[in-house]
Amino acid sequence: MFWDEKIECMSQEDMEELQLKRLQDVVKTAFNKVPYYHKRYTEEEVYPEDIETLADIEKLPFTTKTDLRASYPFGLFAVPQKDIIEIHTSSGTTGKPTVSGYTEExxxxxxxxxxxxxxxxxxxxxxxxxxxxxxxxxxxxxxxxxxxxxxxxxxxxxxxxxxxxxxxxxxxxxxxxxxxxxxxxxxxxxxxxxxxxxxxxxxxxxxxxxxx
The missing domain is CATH 3.40.50.980 (Rossmann fold)
Structure with a gap:
């Protein structure tokens, strides 16, 4: 049984094409709208136009728990706060909790x-x-x-x-x-x-x- 048969049954080729488009969109959004990532990518000399294939994900630096906590609470949000309609966090048992903001989408x-x-x-x-x-x-x-x-x-x-x-x-x-x-x-x-x-x-x- 399928909820969205078109998406769930797409070919490998179509899936990889969609994955690449979304990866490129995410990197571009992070670079242009999140100061932390703009600085981090620039330091690593990685730019949105460098993401040409799925394998290029290896060029992106890791985001660690330390990075997340350093940006507490809203430093990694890529949209204005007014567009965030729900906020969730980790338990914070080992330090500052990590915060996730969710838009309606x-x-x-x-x-x-x-x-x-x-x-x-x-x-x-x-x-x-x-x-x-x-x-x-x-x-x-x-x-x-x-x-x-x-x-x-x-x-x-x-x-x-x-x-x-x-x-x-x-x-x-x-x-x-x-x-x-x-x-x-x-x-x-x-x-x-x-x-x-x-x-x-x-x-x-x-x-x-x-x-x-």
Whole structure:
């Protein structure tokens, strides 16, 4: 099953042509609109016109965690702040968190990518997706949420934890898809077993794993 058959089934040649165009666009945008990258590329003597093939990605300098933190919070944004409609960050447990700003187009692309994955898994508008990924500054459950909405499914944004409540809603709502981290999925499975609940007692048809 395909969400966007034209994109998902394109030839290798067409895919590489698209990848090159997007790589060139990204480098040009970074060079022209992000002072950090303009300075870094100039120091490395790499310019947008130097990107002529996909192999030329090797010419680009690495961006490290140190670089990201040095540009905290908004130093790597390539658009005006007024165009950013959502901000997420890493946990920041080892230092300043790294910040990602999303435009409306970014969120649409994010949802589009998740929609492709869901469609490949056989999920559609008739499904109820119980999303146990966290909602907050960490990106967590938002991609699942946007992708589920894009395909027209019903999304239950229960977020992480509340295991007994998760199981209750699985049964009451007849959730057909459950998505979680592998470790939390194992925890739920152990709790179901302890409660004497078998797969036949649930309406699940798809299980998705993310993170870790």
């Amino acid at each position: 970014d969120l649409d692309i994010w949802g589009e990518l998740i929609a492709r994955g869901f469609t490949m898994m056989g999920v559609d508008e008739n499904d109820i997706i119980q999303n146990t990924h966290g909602y907050g500054l960490f990106t967590g459950g938002f991609g699942v949420h946007y992708g589920g909405q894009k395909i027209g499914a019903t999304v239950v944004p229960i977020s992480t934890g509340q295991t007994l409540r998760q199981i209750e809603l699985m049964k009451d709502f007849q959730s057909t898809m459950l998505i979680f981290t592998p470790s939390y999925g194992l925890h739920i499975a152990e709790e179901l077993k302890a409660m004497g609940i078998t797969p036949d007692d649930l309406n699940l048809k798809v299980i998705g794993f993310g993170s870790e």
